[in-house]
Amino acid sequence: MRPGRLSGGRRDGRHNASYSVHGPRHKEVIMNLVQREAEKCDRLGGFFTIMSMAGGTGSGLGAFVTQCLRDAFPTSFILNHVVWPYGTGEVIVQNYNSVLTLSHLYRSSDALLVHENDVIHKICAQLMNIKQISFRDVNQVIAHQLGSVFQPTYTAESGLHYSRNPLGIQLYSTIAA
Numbered sequence: 001m002r003p004g005r006l007s008g009g010r011r012d013g014r015h016n017a018s019y020s021v022h023g024p025r026h027k028e029v030i031m032n033l034v035q036r037e038a039e040k041c042d043r044l045g046g047f048f049t050i051m052s053m054a055g056g057t058g059s060g061l062g063a064f065v066t067q068c069l070r071d072a073f074p075t076s077f078i079l080n081h082v083v084w085p086y087g088t089g090e091v092i093v094q095n096y097n098s099v100l101t102l103s104h105l106y107r108s109s110d111a112l113l114v115h116e117n118d119v120i121h122k123i124c125a126q127l128m129n130i131k132q133i134s135f136r137d138v139n140q141v142i143a144h145q146l147g148s149v150f151q152p153t154y155t156a157e158s159g160l161h162y163s164r165n166p167l168g169i170q171l172y173s174t175i176a177a
Helices: 022-039 056-072 094-108 117-127 135-149
Strands: 041-043 046-052 077-084 111-116
Touching: 022 041, 022 056, 046 056, 056 077, 056 094, 077 094, 077 117, 111 117, 111 135, 117 135
Parallel strands: 046 077, 077 111
Antiparallel strands: none
C-alpha cells in the first residue's frame, strides 16, 4: 500500500449498509484516487475489491464503490472478494447488510469470490490446530488462498513457461514505466 493511494474516515458503530452517506460523501475522493491509478496503466484489465459483508461501511461503501467503478469503467472486469460473516453474528444487522450488498453486487460485479468466516475458522481449528483463533489467523488463511487464485499456471499450451492464471488474467494491469 502506498500512503498517497489511501482514503479513510472515522470509524463508528453504525454498521448499517442502509445508512448510505459514506459512499456519496467520499465518492469524489475515492474515484479520483482510482482515476489517477488507472491513468498510470498502459492497459487496465480490471478491478479487484476486498470487502466485508457484515459491517455497513465494508458492505455498503464497498457495493457503492463497485457501482461507481462499473459506471466509470463500463468495460473493465470487476471481481469482488467478499468475506461472509460468522453465522452467530458479529453485527446485529449483518444478515440485512449481506442481502443488500449481494443484491447490489449482483448488478455491478462480473464475479464474486466468497470466503466464509465460519469455514475459515474451521480450517484454523481443525487443519491448522490453532487453539486461540484470532482475526490475524483468519486473515492469513484468506490471504494464502487469494494468493493461490492469482498465481501463474502451467498449461500444455504455455510450453515450458508459466502463464497468468486464467481467473486473474483480467485483473492484471501494466504500469507505464
